[in-house]
Amino acid sequence: xxxxxxxxxxxxxxxxxxxxxxxxxxxxxxxxxxxxxxxxxxxxxxxxxxxxxxxxxxxxxxxxxxxxxxxxxxxxxxxxxxxxxxxxxxxxxxxxxxxxxxxxxxxxxxxxxxxxxxxxxxxxxxxxxxxxxxxxxxxxxxxxxxxxxxxxxxxxxxxxxxxxxxxxxxxxxxxxxxxxxxxxxxxxxxxxxxxxxxxxxxxxxxxxxxxxxxxxxxxxxxxxxxxxxxxxxxxxxxxxxxxxxxxxxxxxxxxxxxxxxxxxxxxxxxxxxxxxxxxxxxxxxxxxx
Amino acid sequence: xxxxxxxxxxxxxxxxxxxxxxxxxxxxxxxxxxxxxxxxxxxxxxxxxxxxxxxxxxxxxxxxxxxxxxxxxxx
Numbered sequence: 001x002x003x004x005x006x007x008x009x010x011x012x013x014x015x016x017x018x019x020x021x022x023x024x025x026x027x028x029x030x031x032x033x034x035x036x037x038x039x040x041x042x043x044x045x046x047x048x049x050x051x052x053x054x055x056x057x058x059x060x061x062x063x064x065x066x067x068x069x070x071x072x073x074x075x076x077x078x079x080x081x082x083x084x085x086x087x088x089x090x091x092x093x094x095x096x097x098x099x100x101x102x103x104x105x106x107x108x109x110x111x112x113x114x115x116x117x118x119x120x121x122x123x124x125x126x127x128x129x130x131x132x133x134x135x136x137x138x139x140x141x142x143x144x145x146x147x148x149x150x151x152x153x154x155x156x157x158x159x160x161x162x163x164x165x166x167x168x169x170x171x172x173x174x175x176x177x178x179x180x181x182x183x184x185x186x187x188x189x190x191x192x193x194x195x196x197x198x199x200x201x202x203x204x205x206x207x208x209x210x211x212x213x214x215x216x217x218x219x220x221x222x223x224x225x226x227x228x229x230x231x232x233x234x235x236x237x238x239x240x241x242x243x244x245x246x247x248x249x250x251x252x253x254x255x256x257x258x259x260x261x262x263x264x265x266x267x268x269x270x271x272x273x274x275x276x277x278x279x280x281x282x283x284x285x286x287x288x289x
Numbered sequence: 290x291x292x293x294x295x296x297x298x299x300x301x302x303x304x305x306x307x308x309x310x311x312x313x314x315x316x317x318x319x320x321x322x323x324x325x326x327x328x329x330x331x332x333x334x335x336x337x338x339x340x341x342x343x344x345x346x347x348x349x350x351x352x353x354x355x356x357x358x359x360x361x362x363x364x
Contacts, residue, residue, distance in 0.1 A: 040330070043323045047340055127332075128322045131309030152330060200318050206341075 001280075002219070002289060003081065004098070008189040013219065015102060015183045018114050020191045021140060029084030029096075029190040031142040037091040038186060039143075039150055043128045045094045046203050076212045084187030094214065096187025099195075099204055100289075101218035103263040103276065104171060107181040107194060111138070111167040115194075118162045119144045120170070122153045123195065125203040132201070136174060138167060138194040142186065171196070178238055180205075180262040182215055199240030216289040218261030220276040222254050228273035235265040235274065256285050293347060294363045295319070295339040301359035305337045311351045311360065312337070317344040320351075 001009070008014040019025060026032070038045070079095030089096045102110075111118060120135040121143060127133060135155035139147065147159050162170070171181070179196035182204070186192035199205050204215035222244070229251050236246035243258035244265055252265075252274075266274045280286045302308075311320050321340045322332070339345075351360050 043321070043335075047321065047323050047338070129312065129318055131312035131322060150330070152332060206318070209344075 002216070002287075004100070004188075004216075007083075013106070014189065015100065015191060016106065016109065016114065020185075020189045021114055021116060023141065025085075025190045026142050029187055030089075031084070031186055031190045031192060032146060034084065034089065034091055034096070035142050035146045035186050035192060036149055038094065038097060039124060039146065039153060041092060042124045042203075045092055046128070046207075048093070073211055080214050081188060084190065089187050096185060097214060098188050099182050099184040099215040101215065101260045101262050102181050102183050103218065103220065103261070104175050104181060104267065105263075107171055107183075108168055110183070110194060111171065112164045115140050117141050117144055118164075118167050119147070119159050120155050120162065121147055121193075122155050124153060126198070126201050129203065129206070130201045136179065136196045138162070138170070138196075140192055140194075142190070143192045175264075175267060178240065178264055180240060180260070180264065205240075213289070217259075217279070218263075219279055220261035220263065221256060221259050221279045221282060221285055222261065222263070222265055223275050223277045224252060224254050225273045225275070226251065228271045230271055230273075232270070234268040234270070238264045238268055240264070256282065259285075292364070293342050293345045295342055295345065296361045296363075297337060297339065298359040298361075299336065301357040302337065302355075303357075304333075306332045306335060308356065309337075311355060314350055314354055316348075316350075317341065317346060319345050 004014045008017060008020060010017050010019065014020065079093050080098045082089055082095045084096050117140060118138050121137045121139045123134055123136045144159065147154055174196035179198060182195045182197050183191060184193040184195060197205055207214055231251045233246060235244060235252055241258050241260050243255045244252050246252045261276060261279060263276050266276055305322060309322065312322060319339050319341045320337050322335050323338050324335045347362060347364065349362060352362055
């Protein structure tokens with residue numbers, strides 16, 4: 001069981017704990033003010049994470065130098081798990097903005113059974129990394145309220161409250177495109193958003209390449225049954241993390257160290273040859289999120 | 290790691306918010322559209338910065354495709 005589930009999970013997964021979606025938690029953790037500041041400044045905090053302590057251009061080249069790089073990475077990584085109900089949080093350093101990859105079935109459970117109010121918001125990452133305006137984030141209670149103060153994240157047709165059926169249809173549509181579902185705290189443990197990310201354009205998944213772990217890997221890992229595989233090639237273009245390598249004549253091969261457990265490859269497998277198993281079952285990946 | 294120097298001439302790159310061509314064309318995603326001033330709610334005032342210089346593959350697509358010829362890449 002991961003650190004977050006131990007603290008905020010109530011004997012289960014932290015993102016399936018209904019307590020983390022309650023109004024009292026949002027007020028305790030000061031989510032409304034936090035989100036307004038964080039989303040308003042997201043571009044700048046993101047670039048700061050890359051550049052280092054302050055916006056000193058050129059500091060990023062030290063990310064791989066022995067001692068300085070270690071200190072920079074420690075500083076960048078340390079704040080993500082800060083508890084908003086107990087500590088004062090520095091939003092400019094994106095402290096408390098923690099996320100994790102989840103599967104589509106978990107996302108659907110959250111949308112139908114747990115989350116109280118859902119609305120679409122424009123993805124900030126896709127805009128500042130690729131210049132694409134697309135509404136792919138599902139925001140919960142605090143984000144829906146804060147959206148009115150942040151006009152640049154309001155989608156084209158305005159803020160629209162989604163009912164569970166519409167939200168599920170939206171998740172299915174995103175899943176067809178191969179988007180990875182991630183759940184986000186603002187701040188820990190209050191949960192504010194469920195995103196459908198694209199690996200190179202998502203800010204947090206991009207920072208994983210530099211060992212800055214704002215977004216943890218999922219609780220699962222993909223497991224391939226070679227006897228069932230008929231080498232149809234459906235899964236060959238589904239992996240965004242370069243973990244699944246497909247070779248003609250040999251079939252797919254999964255790299256355990258790179259797998260995020262998002263389950264995109266399992267959704268297209270008609271033979272059910274790829275299955276998701278618990279990450280902690282395998283000694284090699286135990287506790288490595 | 291080889292050093293890559295990417296420079297953008299901001300005198301030529303006047304309306305990054307309308308164009309955004311380099312953001313979409315760069316396959317490793319080196320460029321970001323980021324604000325530098327205090328007035329951050331208006332994307333019209335933002336700038337394009339080469340953030341991930343380490344990831345540049347020097348394919349030179351951005352240099353040839355920039356409509357204003359504002360980008361220069363040197364090894």
